[in-house]
Amino acid sequence: MFQLGKTIVSEDILKKDFVCNLSACKGACCIDGDAGAPLDKDETQILEDIYPKVKPFLRKEGIDAIERQGTYITTEDGELETPLINNADCAYVIFDENDVALCGIEEAYNQGEISWKKPVSCHLYPIRVADYSEFSAVNYHKWQICDDACELGEELGVPIYKFVKEALIRKFGEDWYEALEKVAKSF
Template sequence: MIIIENKLISDDVIDHAFVCDLSKCKGGCCEEGDAGAPLTKEELDLVDEYYPTIKPYLTKAAVKQIEKKGKYQYDEEFGWVTPTLPSDNEICVYAYREPDGLIKCAFEQAYNEGKISWKKPISCHLYPIIAYEGKHGDYERLNYEPRKRLCSPACALGESLQVPVYKFLKEPLVRKYGQEFYDVLDQIAKQGAAGSEE
């Protein structure tokens, strides 16, 4: 366990390798799971703000589901989450499938095209790291939780490229916790690697 301020980080974050292999998984994390993507309270406002911009990217079924269920919903276990489409393998309503089967995020696509300034929910951006808040919100646990079957190509690619989980996820880690947090994590990882070589 690594402790940085009030963050408890699993050793797996630096000990394991991971690089998304979209050609193999097709973005399946957007449709596999027990609920939609978790959203922070701040992100609810962003979903509201950017929905008109990303609506043209969505399927008719997704728009219909959003009009029926709302742009987000509350789940007893996960808190605020994006709705999903039961008729399409519980895919997130904000995702859409390309002809080749690749699943894309409407928010990320609009961001990449310069139409909005928010990339996507931080829970999606951080995956396969999942952040859990302590019961009283006074600390966070960061666990490495890839899906065994879906993410096996990403684990294999990460191993072959020798890219640790935390390095692959540098952008979202900095986005959520800041550059200083990432630099400390990187230093701890490097010290551990140097120690194992001695």
């Protein structure tokens, strides 16, 4: 681990390779697990504001879940997350013609209906950020459903930090990312 500004960063994001392989995993990260996507406080208001424009892109099950639970939920631990459909799929998940799970929010973004791509935690994946009072921890989240992504990343020679460059800049800024690249060169 190393410190970069007010972040503590795992060396794994520099050393390990990763490129999403949707044809292999079918977007399993959006439908597996036991929780919705983590949300920042400001993202909850964004979800409320954009929901009318995102709704036409969603499945009936997702709309039902959102209208029953809200555009986001607060867990017993006080964490903010996207709601789930029957404790499984993210309520915002949609499927393409090949049964690949995609983000309905991102589809609305791609179609020019909204200017917000998706929750930053989704955009950053496989990086997870834990915010503490004095710093943020930036870690690689290893999940076996992403083994194919690790293999593809290794085959293509793309380290995690390069794969999620846009998301890291979105979260921490251009200067932070440039400093990260300098650290990466020394590895």
